[in-house]
Amino acid sequence: MNAIEIKNLTKKFGDLTALDHLNLTVKTGSVFGFLGPNGAGKTTTQRLLVGLAKPTEGTAKILDCDIKIQMNIIHKHIGFLPDVPVFYGWMTAREYLNFVADIFKISSEKRKKKIDYLLEIANLKEVKTKIGGYSQGMKKRLGIAQALINDPGVIFMDEPTSGLDPIGRKEVLEMMASLGEKITVFFSTHILNDVERICDSVAILHKGSLIMEEGLETLKGKYSRPIFTLEFDEEPDELVKNLESLPWIESVEKNNKILKVVSKDLKKGEREFPCMISNLTLPLKKFQVEEPSLEDIFIKMIEN
Amino acid sequence: MGFLKKELLDIFVTYKIWVVLAVFLFFALMSPPVAKLAPEIVGSLSKTQGITIEIPTPTIIDSFAQYFKNLSQIGILAVILLSIGLVAGEKTKGTLQLVVTKPVSRANVVISKFLAQTFLFTGSMVVGAAICYLYTISLFEGKMLAKFLQANLLYIIFYILLITITLFFSTIFRSQIAAAGLSVVGLTILTILPGLHEVFAKYSSASLLNIANKIIYGKASFSEATWPIIVSIILIISLLALGIFIFNRQEL
Numbered sequence: 017m018n019a020i021e022i023k024n025l026t027k028k029f030g031d032l033t034a035l036d037h038l039n040l041t042v043k044t045g046s047v048f049g050f051l052g053p054n055g056a057g058k059t060t061t062q063r064l065l066v067g068l069a070k071p072t073e074g075t076a077k078i079l080d081c082d083i084k085i086q087m088n089i090i091h092k093h094i095g096f097l098p099d100v101p102v103f104y105g106w107m108t109a110r111e112y113l114n115f116v117a118d119i120f121k122i123s124s125e126k127r128k129k130k131i132d133y134l135l136e137i138a139n140l141k142e143v144k145t146k147i148g149g150y151s152q153g154m155k156k157r158l159g160i161a162q163a164l165i166n167d168p169g170v171i172f173m174d175e176p177t178s179g180l181d182p183i184g185r186k187e188v189l190e191m192m193a194s195l196g197e198k199i200t201v202f203f204s205t206h207i208l209n210d211v212e213r214i215c216d217s218v219a220i221l222h223k224g225s226l227i228m229e230e231g232l233e234t235l236k237g238k239y240s241r242p243i244f245t246l247e248f249d250e251e252p253d254e255l256v257k258n259l260e261s262l263p264w265i266e267s268v269e270k271n272n273k274i275l276k277v278v279s280k281d282l283k284k285g286e287r288e289f290p291c292m293i294s295n296l297t298l299p300l301k302k303f304q305v306e307e308p309s310l311e312d313i314f315i316k317m318i319e320n
Numbered sequence: 321m322g323f324l325k326k327e328l329l330d331i332f333v334t335y336k337i338w339v340v341l342a343v344f345l346f347f348a349l350m351s352p353p354v355a356k357l358a359p360e361i362v363g364s365l366s367k368t369q370g371i372t373i374e375i376p377t378p379t380i381i382d383s384f385a386q387y388f389k390n391l392s393q394i395g396i397l398a399v400i401l402l403s404i405g406l407v408a409g410e411k412t413k414g415t416l417q418l419v420v421t422k423p424v425s426r427a428n429v430v431i432s433k434f435l436a437q438t439f440l441f442t443g444s445m446v447v448g449a450a451i452c453y454l455y456t457i458s459l460f461e462g463k464m465l466a467k468f469l470q471a472n473l474l475y476i477i478f479y480i481l482l483i484t485i486t487l488f489f490s491t492i493f494r495s496q497i498a499a500a501g502l503s504v505v506g507l508t509i510l511t512i513l514p515g516l517h518e519v520f521a522k523y524s525s526a527s528l529l530n531i532a533n534k535i536i537y538g539k540a541s542f543s544e545a546t547w548p549i550i551v552s553i554i555l556i557i558s559l560l561a562l563g564i565f566i567f568n569r570q571e572l
Contacts, residue, residue, distance in 0.1 A: 063571075066421045067420070068417060068420070068571060068572050069572075070569075088423065091421060091422055091423045091424075096417075096418070096421040098414070098417050102414035102417070102418070103418070104326070104415060106330070115325075116422065118321065118322030118325060118326075119322040119323065119419075119422050119423060119424055120423065121322075162418065166422075
């Protein structure tokens with residue numbers, strides 16, 4: 017079952033097309049990373065999905081409810097963390113969560129337990145100061161806590177780790193990873209490391225258009241090409257000739273005595289390169305295999 | 321109810337209630353003695369100038385007239401200044417993003433702000449009026465409670481209308497300056513209208529304050545305010561509805 021189904025979602029601001037006929041599905045219970053460079057249309061998509069903006073064309077369904085006509089129902093079942101969450105500075109975290117609990121009409125018996133739990137996971141239980149004095153990281157963590165108070169089916173997060181120091185980032189990611197399988201997480205980011213750490217599926221958006229949508233493992237399997245770095249004591253010209261004739265080799269780059277070979281097949285490379293080197297009796301100094309990061313794939317796809 | 325509760329709390333926590341109460345109490349406590357001492361003040365001033373000005377002995381009417389005169393200026397300013405940021409301020413800061421993506425309708429946001437602001441000014445006005453009345457009857461002879469209450473009621477209706485006008489512009493604009501500017505323009509138009517034609521004088525909401533002052537002087541009866549009250553209520557409901565209609569179509 018899909019938690020989110022986006023069909024031809026388009027948003028134009030005058031002549032500028034911020035989002036161009038986006039089609040996307042997000043499976044229930046998945047952690048979906050919505051990737052793209054700044055200005056790709058990630059925030060616009062989130063704003064359309066949570067009802068802060070209205071689409072020019074197309075629509076989307078969240079938990080089977082249409083964003084154009086059933087936003088009042090959708091709001092009961094989603095959580096939302098904007099890029100820069102802004103709270104009422106005169107409240108404490110507990111007061112803000114109480115305010116949100118009022119909105120969701122959470123009974124007083126459940127409320128205290130729930131708020132205690134959320135303050136605990138947000139690491140704000142001991143903080144008694146007003147939100148006005150919070151750091152960015154504290155605000156983001158409170159932002160996630162307030163988005164979880166209604167046990168949402170889907171939680172939208174726009175750049176949840178941007179602007180945070182490494183510790184703040186780690187805390188927010190741990191909090192996101194702990195959400196469990198009941199909640200579908202749809203989060204936009206340009207920090208690829210975060211996606212690699214917690215996402216099941218990813219979509220890459222560029223200039224308002226979807227470039228790719230895959231499961232993270234499929235994406236890596238499909239697009240990642242292992243890079244073999246081979247270093248010799250002498251120039252391996254003959255090896256280069258042999259390698260270039262092989263169909264499973266994508267590219268060979270020679271730099272004096274160092275070779276960078278991109279293979280379409282990791283296993284074949286690992287098995288056959290040592291034999292080929294041995295047959296040519298080349299003195300090998302270094303043999304290293306690197307798998308490209310999501311960042312490499314992302315940059316490659318954007319460039320293409 | 322959640323949002324209304326927050327709005328009411330906001331009034332207390334951010335000290336708005338104390339500011340508005342202080343304004344009304346200041347005039348409630350200042351107007352009666354100023355009216356009482358007016359002849360002596362003017363007398364001593366005129367002596368220094370070598371002129372003799374006869375000031376009739378002040379009455380209870382002068383005390384109330386002084387009170388309402390002050391309220392018609394500073395009270396209006398306080399309403400506008402404290403209402404311009406109601407929605408525009410939350411739009412600019414971004415606090416509404418987290419609210420309207422929850423089960424809080426935008427109509428709820430506007431109505432809650434309207435009710436809380438009405439409570440703020442009506443409550444303060446009631447306290448100020450009570451103090452002013454008690455202080456006045458302790459300084460002057462006579463009682464005119466009914467007329468004083470009627471005049472206060474007309475002022476409250478005018479304030480609520482002014483809150484609605486400012487809230488309307490605060491809802492449709494993101495800029496507080498634009499909201500304030502247009503509220504002042506709206507108020508000016510309202511004030512000019514009665515002078516333009518007798519029909520406006522009879523029906524316009526701006527007549528509320530004139531009639532209130534006339535009631536104090538015994539020159540008008542409360543029934544003369546019937547049409548301005550009806551027009552004001554229609555304007556309040558229409559502006560709230562139009563504000564919500566526009567707000568529902570805005571992107572935040």
